[in-house]
Amino acid sequence: MLWNFKSRDSKREATEGDNELSMIPVWSIVLAVLVFASVQYLFHGVLPHHRHEMLPMRLLMGYSWGTAFASYVLLVGYVSRDVKRRKMSASLWMLIVIVMPGGIGAIVYFLLRQPILSRCPHCSTEVASSYHFCPQCQFQMAPVCGRCFRGTLITDVYCTQCGHDLAEDQAPARLRAYSD
Numbered sequence: 001m002l003w004n005f006k007s008r009d010s011k012r013e014a015t016e017g018d019n020e021l022s023m024i025p026v027w028s029i030v031l032a033v034l035v036f037a038s039v040q041y042l043f044h045g046v047l048p049h050h051r052h053e054m055l056p057m058r059l060l061m062g063y064s065w066g067t068a069f070a071s072y073v074l075l076v077g078y079v080s081r082d083v084k085r086r087k088m089s090a091s092l093w094m095l096i097v098i099v100m101p102g103g104i105g106a107i108v109y110f111l112l113r114q115p116i117l118s119r120c121p122h123c124s125t126e127v128a129s130s131y132h133f134c135p136q137c138q139f140q141m142a143p144v145c146g147r148c149f150r151g152t153l154i155t156d157v158y159c160t161q162c163g164h165d166l167a168e169d170q171a172p173a174r175l176r177a178y179s180d
């Protein structure tokens with residue numbers, strides 16, 4: 001019974017993995033709330049109050065700085081999970097994203113990150129999601145035109161690039177599953 005629940009949970013996690021928002025771990029959400037709260041405390045409790053400074057201004061500054069820092073914490077949390085999904089070095093990238101100032105590390109990360117890897121259902125070679133065929137066993141991962149070999153949509157009847165009649169290709173049945 002317990003085992004059953006567990007396997008169902010892990011299955012749900014696997015499908016939710018596609019949702020980008022679920023890529024943000026709980027610890028970074030909690031930390032983001034804490035950071036936001038402590039920035040409010042810093043602005044309203046610790047920093048010296050000047051008499052000429054108006055309260056709306058102080059609220060606005062506290063809110064915007066708090067949001068900026070909290071978003072950054074969420075971003076770091078996202079990277080910490082995304083980096084594993086892409087089989088990149090987690091510790092190296094976490095260091096880069098945290099150490100480089102003003103979010104530059106995060107920008108570098110999003111420019112350089114590797115495509116998400118999955119496994120070929122036929123031979124379990126690691127393949128990038130952009131591949132149309134498995135590099136090791138020629139297993140067809142995505143629908144392609146049989147004449148020009150560009151990617152096509154499962155619902156296309158003719159190739160959008162060369163006009164080829166896709167029905168002639170006799171694509172594997174599992175790729176045609178949703179076309180009718």
Ligand SMILES: [Zn+2]
Nearest residue numbers: 120123134137
């Ligand atoms: Zn394969």
Ligand SMILES: [Zn+2]
Nearest residue numbers: 145148159162
């Ligand atoms: Zn074509």
